[in-house]
Amino acid sequence: MTETAVDFLSVREAAEQRRSIRAYEPGPIPREELEEILDVVRRAPSAFNVQPWRFLVVESPELKAQLAAAAFNQRQVHSAPAVIVLYTDMEDALANLDAVVHPGMPPEQRESTKATIRRMFSAQPADEREAWGAGQGYIALGYLLLAAEARGYQTSPMSGFDLAKVKEVLGLPANARVPALVAIGHAAEEGFPQHRLPLASLMKVA
Numbered sequence: 169m170t171e172t173a174v175d176f177l178s179v180r181e182a183a184e185q186r187r188s189i190r191a192y193e194p195g196p197i198p199r200e201e202l203e204e205i206l207d208v209v210r211r212a213p214s215a216f217n218v219q220p221w222r223f224l225v226v227e228s229p230e231l232k233a234q235l236a237a238a239a240f241n242q243r244q245v246h247s248a249p250a251v252i253v254l255y256t257d258m259e260d261a262l263a264n265l266d267a268v269v270h271p272g273m274p275p276e277q278r279e280s281t282k283a284t285i286r287r288m289f290s291a292q293p294a295d296e297r298e299a300w301g302a303g304q305g306y307i308a309l310g311y312l313l314l315a316a317e318a319r320g321y322q323t324s325p326m327s328g329f330d331l332a333k334v335k336e337v338l339g340l341p342a343n344a345r346v347p348a349l350v351a352i353g354h355a356a357e358e359g360f361p362q363h364r365l366p367l368a369s370l371m372k373v374a
């Protein structure tokens with residue numbers, strides 16, 4: 169596919185075309201292309217705009233081997249040139265509320281918004297708060313899968329891993345959650361043709 173065609177893949181085209189790929193061509197992903205994809209992902213919306221997602225791009229072969237061991241040796245972790253660890257960290261998100269509350273708000277409203285968000289989350293058990301953050305992370309996951317496909321890359325999202333081991337290997341904070349590991353690269357296999365429920369079985373209008 170030419171560079172131009174990749175750039176112009178529409179949301180519909182990317183959604184129709186994408187499938188999980190578990191074998192990848194070798195070769196690094198240019199940093200600017202990774203950044204272009206993640207620059208789309210960071211634009212995902214989240215409740216209160218807290219944006220609790222963080223992206224750790226694992227490229228080092230040594231680290232990738234350790235990550236694979238923590239992910240039941242799934243073959244896509246071994247062969248992909250990069251695995252994006254999409255994790256969420258509500259402690260970090262709440263420590264940085266100043267950066268996420270809209271700068272266009274009048275100062276008083278900014279302060280009261282921050283106080284409301286802090287109050288709401290501090291009343292919650294930490295586990296529940298982090299689970300909530302992980303739920304927001306899946307919004308970013310959807311963006312990531314589509315953005316990568318639109319940019320000419322294939323992906324394999326994974327929730328099959330040992331969370332404690334992944335955190336240990338990567339040195340992630342104890343409170344962090346990992347909505348998914350995402351292998352990314354150029355496909356070296358076709359993958360399964362897409363199979364989805366028909367819209368008529370999913371949609372009702374009331």
Ligand SMILES: Cc1cc2nc3c(=O)[nH]c(=O)nc-3n(C[C@H](O)[C@H](O)[C@H](O)COP(=O)(O)O)c2cc1C
Pocket residue numbers: 186187188189190242324325326327328329347348359360362363
């Ligand atoms: C959150 C999430 C977790 C997944 N975990 C795994 C996994 O651990 N291993 C795997 O081989 N596929 C995994 N998948 C891929 C799904 O099996 C796949 O998306 C689904 O069967 C539809 O196929 P498609 O992606 O090729 O269209 C996961 C997908 C999602 C969205």
